[in-house]
Amino acid sequence: MTVMRSPHIGAAKRYWLSFLFIFGLVLPLASGAAHAASCAGEGVVKSAAASFLAARKAGTAEAFANAVAKHADITALALAALGPYRKELPASRQGEYIAKTKAYIGRFLLRYADRIAQPNLVVDSCAGDLVKTTAGSSKLVWRVGGGRIRDVQASGIWLANQMRAKFVAEIRRGGHDKIDALFNFLGN
Secondary structure, eight states: OOOOOOTTSOHHHHHHHHHHHHHHHHHHHHHHHHHHHHOTTHHHHHHHHHHHHHHHHHTOHHHHHHHHHHHBOHHHHHHHHTGGGGGGSOGGGHHHHHHHHHHHHHHHHHHTHHHHSOSSOEEEEEETTEEEEEETTEEEEEEEETTEEEEEEETTEEHHHHHHHHHHHHHHHTTTOHHHHHHHHHHO
16 A cells, blocks of 8 residues: 655554554444454344245245255254153154154244344354344344354244243143143144
């Protein structure tokens, strides 16, 4: 970079003007790189948000279910939702259960699409595995790990906790046929 020489500006001033000019160009780039490094989950969240927006446009539970499957570990989420009843799920029915849970999540997200799938998602902050975002009037907190969405909080409610509470309640209501009661609930 060359600073125009002027008879009124000495060599020291030209040096400092050059330094400040370069500093003014490099600092925004460096802070952007630092933000990206400190917010490893930002890309995952933005990609998931774009998929949810496409699902909202499609307007189907299946589109939301597929978006979730693309960005989250449905198997881990489904098995965690069983809580203390996980051991009661027969291995032979695990695939069916995971498919029904995926469909349930799709229906749930479709119902709340206006809160979850908003354009113009802005990352407000990142701390550890949590990414806080704003989109329109919606504030969401995303738990990210291993390049996947682990959970989403909307209106102060974590999806995984809500799902576990609902599934465990259905199992308990089922009496003797606990797992069948859950399957019946998930089939609706």
